[in-house]
Amino acid sequence: MEILDYQDEIKELQKANRILQKKLERSESDQIKLEETNRKKECLLRRVIDELKEYQNKLEERSHELEIMLLNLQIMENKMSTLGSMVADVAHEINNPVGFIAANLTPAKEYIDNLLHLIDLYQQTYPKTSQKIQETIEMIDLEYVREDLPKLISSMREGTNRISNISHSLRTFSRADTEQKTLFNIHEGINSTLLILKHRLQANKIRPTIQVVQYYEEIPLVECFPGQLNQVFINLLANAIDALDESNAGMSFNDIKLNPNQITIHTALTEDKNHVLIRIQDNGVGISVDVQQKMFDHLFTTKPVGKGTGLGLSIAYQIIVQKHKGTLEVNSVRGKGSEFIINIPIY
Secondary structure: OHHHHHHHHHHHHHHHHHHHHHHHHHHHHHHHHHHHHHHHHHHHHHHHHHHHHHHHHHHHHHHHHHHHHHHHHHHHHHHHHHHHHHHHHHHHHHHHHHHHHHHHHHHHHHHHHHHHHHHHHHHHHOOOOOHHHHHHHHHHOHHHHHHHHHHHHHHHHHHHHHHHHHHHHHHHHOOOOOOOOEEEOHHHHHHHHHHHOHHHHOOOOOOOOOEEEEEEOOOOOEEEOHHHHHHHHHHHHHHHHHHHHHHOOOOOHHHHHHOOOEEEEEEEEOOOOOEEEEEEEEOOOOOOHHHHOOOOOOOOOOOOOOOOOOOHHHHHHHHHHHHOOOEEEEEEEOOOEEEEEEEEEOO
16 A cells, blocks of 8 residues: 555655756746847837937937027127117118208298299399390209299208108117017008018019009007017018019029019908008018928028028918917919918907
8 A cells, every 4th residue: 555655755855846947848848938028128228218319419419509599689689679679779860951951941941932033033134134144044044943943942852851750760660678568550550561571662674663552441550569569560561572573583684574463451350440551562472381280480481591491471470370379371273372370359
């Protein structure tokens, strides 16, 4: 009996040994798989760490570039602020002598009229003049002087009026903004901007004058930052002129004359009477759908190097949306033209 018991016990031990052997083999296999998995995870982790380091380096480079750009923008803003103040001062200084000249033109014309009247009386009273007087009349061409002198005074008056208007526009355009919004005449801001851009609207050897059509509805004064709004106007109008010049490529002067370049400006109140709508439309090349989706992005531009910074529309968008809590949208069809729509609250 004891021998049988020992044999059974040996069989049990052998069975247990086989089970342990199989478990050990499975354990070794699992360990190999685990080690392989760990190696893959470690490799992946190293790759992620390397990519993170590379991304961090790029972020640091980008951050440095943005810091430089921000500094340049701050310098530019300071220069523009100084320039705006200087322009306003210069405009004021121009106004003084112009006002003096304009004020003296009226009495000067009266004196000239009186002198010409006196000459008439002399000619009527003494129709027979001396030889010397007659020679002098012929030498100075008295009849021409009599005809041209009033025109000369009128031309001088027109010139002083134009200088005065330019001076007024410069002061309006270069208005310095305060921390608080102020009441502003939108139409006055647009008109001053158009006068600043007048040299770009005039005819040249390549094309006729760009026509500007203004439809101004009655709107109240708007509580805003006038200097910033003027910046929006000049950015949008300058872009419209660029678009028109681009659309003229390959066309003759007469071809353009048949289909004139035109900018249309329309102002109106919204239906709720709480917002002002300003529409600036051109009949230029238009803007593709792809560009429309990116055109307000910072530094995005479709212009050649040296022709644009990519800041104009981006700055306009920030001023309207962030500073004035309004909206700036664009409607455009390629080859038909573009329309920018500004919507800002009155208060």
